[in-house]
Amino acid sequence: MTDINTVITGLGIEGNQVSVPLLQQMLDLLPEIPMIKLLISFILWKPFFAALICPGFATLGILLLFFPWIERKLCGRIQWRVGPHEIVWWLGGIIQLLADSLRFLFQEVIVHKDAHRPYFLQFPFLTFIPALLPLLFIPAGNIVAIETPYAIQIILAVICLFPLFILGLGWASNSRFAFIGTVREAFMYFAYEVPFIIAVLGMIFLYGTSDPVGIANKQSIWGIILNPIAALTFFIAAAMATSRMPFEIAEADQELAAGPHVEYSGIAFGLIYVLCYEKAYVLAGLMTILFLGGGSGPEIAGLGDLSGVIWFLLKTLIVLTTLFVLRTIYPRYRLDQGLSIGWGAMLSLSLIALALSIALAQVGVI
Amino acid sequence: MKKVTVPEQSLGEKVVKHAAAIKVAMKESVYPLTATVFYPRERKKMPDNFRGYLMFDPDKCISCWECAFVCPANAVQMKEAPNKRYYPTVDYGKCIFCHFCVDSCSGGALKTTKIHDVAYKDMDEMLTLTEEMIEEPEIIREDKKLVEYEIDEQDLHLKRTREEDTLFVEVTPPVEIPMVSQCIEPESCLGCRICEEMCESGAISSIIERQVVKMAIDRDKCTGCGLCVKECSMQILRLVRK
Numbered sequence: 001m002t003d004i005n006t007v008i009t010g011l012g013i014e015g016n017q018v019s020v021p022l023l024q025q026m027l028d029l030l031p032e033i034p035m036i037k038l039l040i041s042f043i044l045w046k047p048f049f050a051a052l053i054c055p056g057f058a059t060l061g062i063l064l065l066f067f068p069w070i071e072r073k074l075c076g077r078i079q080w081r082v083g084p085h086e087i088v089w090w091l092g093g094i095i096q097l098l099a100d101s102l103r104f105l106f107q108e109v110i111v112h113k114d115a116h117r118p119y120f121l122q123f124p125f126l127t128f129i130p131a132l133l134p135l136l137f138i139p140a141g142n143i144v145a146i147e148t149p150y151a152i153q154i155i156l157a158v159i160c161l162f163p164l165f166i167l168g169l170g171w172a173s174n175s176r177f178a179f180i181g182t183v184r185e186a187f188m189y190f191a192y193e194v195p196f197i198i199a200v201l202g203m204i205f206l207y208g209t210s211d212p213v214g215i216a217n218k219q220s221i222w223g224i225i226l227n228p229i230a231a232l233t234f235f236i237a238a239a240m241a242t243s244r245m246p247f248e249i250a251e252a253d254q255e256l257a258a259g260p261h262v263e264y265s266g267i268a269f270g271l272i273y274v275l276c277y278e279k280a281y282v283l284a285g286l287m288t289i290l291f292l293g294g295g296s297g298p299e300i301a302g303l304g305d306l307s308g309v310i311w312f313l314l315k316t317l318i319v320l321t322t323l324f325v326l327r328t329i330y331p332r333y334r335l336d337q338g339l340s341i342g343w344g345a346m347l348s349l350s351l352i353a354l355a356l357s358i359a360l361a362q363v364g365v366i
Numbered sequence: 367m368k369k370v371t372v373p374e375q376s377l378g379e380k381v382v383k384h385a386a387a388i389k390v391a392m393k394e395s396v397y398p399l400t401a402t403v404f405y406p407r408e409r410k411k412m413p414d415n416f417r418g419y420l421m422f423d424p425d426k427c428i429s430c431w432e433c434a435f436v437c438p439a440n441a442v443q444m445k446e447a448p449n450k451r452y453y454p455t456v457d458y459g460k461c462i463f464c465h466f467c468v469d470s471c472s473g474g475a476l477k478t479t480k481i482h483d484v485a486y487k488d489m490d491e492m493l494t495l496t497e498e499m500i501e502e503p504e505i506i507r508e509d510k511k512l513v514e515y516e517i518d519e520q521d522l523h524l525k526r527t528r529e530e531d532t533l534f535v536e537v538t539p540p541v542e543i544p545m546v547s548q549c550i551e552p553e554s555c556l557g558c559r560i561c562e563e564m565c566e567s568g569a570i571s572s573i574i575e576r577q578v579v580k581m582a583i584d585r586d587k588c589t590g591c592g593l594c595v596k597e598c599s600m601q602i603l604r605l606v607r608k
Contacts, residue, residue, distance in 0.1 A: 078394040082402050089407075329391045 018044045018143060022302035046305075050145040054309050055285060055316075056135050063281055064274045068097050071324040078328040104270030112175075112263060119172035124264065124271040127165040131278040133158045138285040139212045141295030141308015152210040155286055156200055159241070162279060163189040169272070170260035181259025184249050184335055188240055191342025192247075195350035196237035199230045202350070202357035203290045206365075216294025223291040226360060230353035231291045233346055238283040238323060240342065242276050245327025249338045284319040288312060292319070399521050408526065409509040412480040414535045417465040419481035420456055422499035426475035426539070427453060429566050430591035433467035433476060442467050445496060451566055456499065458484055459492040472590075474539030481505060481533050502534060544608040545590030547583055551602040555581060561594035561603065570594060 020027075027044075030036050042048060050056055069084060073092065076083030084093035111117055137144070137151040148154065163185060170182025204210045206227060207218050224231040240247040243259075251259030261272045288294060292315045295308030303310065333341065375383075403410045412418070429452045434442045441460035444452040454467070454476070468476045481503065486492045507530065514525040547569070549555065557579030562570045569587035573580050585608070595603045 074395055077398045077400065078391050080394070080398060080400045080402075082400065082404075085404075089404075325391060325395070329387045 016046045017041065018046055018049050018306070019304040020302075020306050021304050046143050047145045050140065050143045051136060054143065054313065055138050055140045056145065059313065060132075060135065060278065060281060064277055065097050065101075066094070067277055067281075067320065067324075068274075069094055070321065072096070074321065074325060075328045078325065101270055104267050104273075107266035109264075109266035109268050114174045115263060116172045116174060119168060120263075121268070123165055123169045123172055124268040124275075127162070127169070127275055128271070128278075130158045130161040130165060131275060131282065134282045134286075137212065138282070138289065139216065139294060140312040141305060142213055143305060143309060144213060147211070147213070149209065149211045149214075151212050152200060152204055152215070152286075152290075155282070156197060159279070159282060159286075160193060160197075162241070163193075166260050169264075173260065173263040175263050177257045177262040178260050181251055181262065185243070185251075185260055187335060188243070188247065188249050188338055188342070191339050192237045192240035192346070195233050195342065195346040196241065198347075198350035199233040199237065199353050200286075200290065202227065202230045202354040205354065206357040206361050208361065212289045212294065216289055216296055219293040219296065221365075222293045226365060227291075227353055227356055229349055229356060231287075233350045233353055234287055234291065235323070236341075236346060238280070238287065239326055240338070241283060242280040242323065244276075244280075244323060246330035246333055247338050248327070248332050249335050280320055280323055281316070284316045284323060285312075287319050288315040399523070401515070401522055401524060403513045403524070406508040408511040408513050409531055411512050411514045411531055412482070414480075414537065416478060416480045416482070416535075417463045417468075418479045418533075419484050419503060420461075420465075420468070420494075420499060421477050421479055421502070421534070422454065422496060423475045423477070424451075424453055424496065424500065426473040427451070428473050428475075428589040428591045429453065429593075430472060430589075431593060431596075432470040432472065435596075436466045436470045438462070438464060438466065447496065453496040454499075455493060455495050457493045458486065459489055472540070472545075473542065474537070477535075477537050479534050480531065505533070545592070545605045546585050546588045546608045547590065547592065547594050548604055548606045549581065549583065549602055550604050551600075552581075554600050554602050555579075556600055557581070558599055560597050560599060564593045564597045566591070566593070 027040060030040060043052065052058060073083040075081075084096035087093045087096050087099050109121075111120055134155040136146045137148070137155050144151075166185050167182055167189075170178045170185065173179075203215075203223055206223070207215045209215060209218070243249065243251055251261070261269065264272055294315075295312035297307070297311035297314075300307040300310060424447075429444075431444055431452065433454050434444050439460045439462045441457045441462070442454045443457065445455050447453050456467075465478060468478055483505075509530065510528065511526045512529050512531050514527070516523045516525050547561075557572070559572055559579065559581075561581065562572055567587050567589050569584045569589070571582050571584065573582065590605060590608075592605050595605055
């Protein structure tokens with residue numbers, strides 16, 4: 001016992017633990033079992049908890065398993081359809097994505113002979129780097145993996161890496177549909193990236209800090225009320241970035257088959273399919289931090305640090321759902337319309353938002 | 367040249383329209399007007415006069431061939447039964463479920479059911495013989511709920527109840543108008559005796575009197591099927607009310 005306690009102190013993980021009063025009694029009983037205290041201390045160590053459970057791998061995994069189902073079901077309801085239904089029909093087809101992923105897993109990954117084979121096979125996996133890295137900097141409540149005063153900038157930088165990997169996918173595919181989709185993606189990339197960055201910069205100006213935990217704490221009034229223009233710009237940019245329906249220009253199903261990833265099949269396609277959801281999750285998390293007060297909310301009794309996690313997840317889910325339900329409301333814009341929205345309306349909006357933020361910061365609202 | 371352009375709208379109008387679209391989406395996500403019936407587990411309530419699978423009662427059949435004559439898809443064919451009468455068979459590979467045969471049946475021998483899921487393993491099975499039409503077909507019922515469409519002033523709603531619909535309906539038979547075959551111009555009769563051969567009930571008989579064939583119709587035996595009327599080469603036979 002003493003050995004393990006020394007190890008825990010030696011690792012420096014003792015002080016920075018997720019405290020859950022409700023579970024504390026149970027956790028106090030567990031150290032009777034050898035080694036379990038080290039394990040639990042390690043899991044409840046805040047940076048590790050953030051990376052592994054929330055908002056990291058476990059949450060992302062569960063989200064990827066069930067969120068496409070939620071999206072399809074909800075969109076189906078709005079459009080007077082049913083959505084996934086037959087697999088476990090008494091639960092409304094809830095394990096649809098599990099079935100799909102099993103199918104993807106056992107399908108052959110076809111590499112056609114014109115493709116650049118190494119890159120074609122590498123890029124679906126490499127794209128996970130920009131998808132997963134931002135999760136290290138996004139705090140759920142006060143639980144964050146890497147605390148740095150430049151977190152928002154790092155998240156932005158990594159998100160902006162994303163389209164490069166998509167371009168890589170399209171280039172490695174070496175097919176005309178993939179090529180057209182890739183070029184359209186590149187066009188859209190420039191159209192949304194500039195207003196997106198300016199909107200986030202405006203919020204950083206407003207809060208005077210780019211530490212996400214600090215930003216969440218500073219929002220006694222939510223950012224969406226302080227600067228709704230920035231929120232709107234951010235939201236539209238997020239819809240463009242995840243190429244959701246009104247701006248599904250890059251992967252227009254009807255015209256371009258699937259855009260940059262038309263040549264992919266099997267598990268490689270499965271990975272690309274969930275990529276969009278990962279990106280949406282990261283962007284929704286960022287929106288929650290910048291505009292919806294992060295993990296702030298009424299304290300849920302007995303949950304301690306997990307209270308913030310639950311509020312963060314709830315807000316993120318609402319943002320995600322709103323983002324994905326857009327496809328039921330709007331038809332797709334043409335490429336030129338998308339570009340004119342990006343370079344025209346959204347750029348002006350983001351500049352107005354920046355000006356508004358600077359004005360608010362000068363007045364000293366926060 | 368007239369150029370088609372986007373209708374001009376002010377920012378306010380655009381915002382109002384966006385808001386209206388979002389409002390509709392929110393309303394539908396909470397209370398959708400979906401009209402889907404989950405078919406094998408639910409069954410839509412069909413009206414009693416639903417045009418479905420056909421059933422047949424040989425006792426009421428007068429073998430008038432009317433169903434076979436009227437069938438636009440040529441799905442109803444008459445087959446000779448062991449009792450020398452002709453009864454209809456239905457080929458569901460051809461049947462278009464128009465139910466002209468049911469409408470034309472004067473005795474109410476053909477009747478409808480609410481069975482709409484008629485399925486067969488191969489083409490040969492689709493020819494349903496008379497004896498198969500007499501008994502109720504084997505159906506697998508998976509439905510637990512009955513769905514009814516309710517239409518109020520604006521919208522269509524589904525009303526689900528936990529009951530099973532009876533697929534076999536008892537239809538009141540049509541009021542039978544007794545008809546009888548009558549020769550309107552006996553002097554034009556050629557004496558070909560086609561009518562006698564046609565008649566399945568043996569109502570028409572012939573007597574040879576001084577090398578002239580004289581036909582006689584027994585009004586009591588005549589079922590009024592009208593086959594002799596159709597086949598008479600001189601077209602001197604008519605169906606009249608008894």
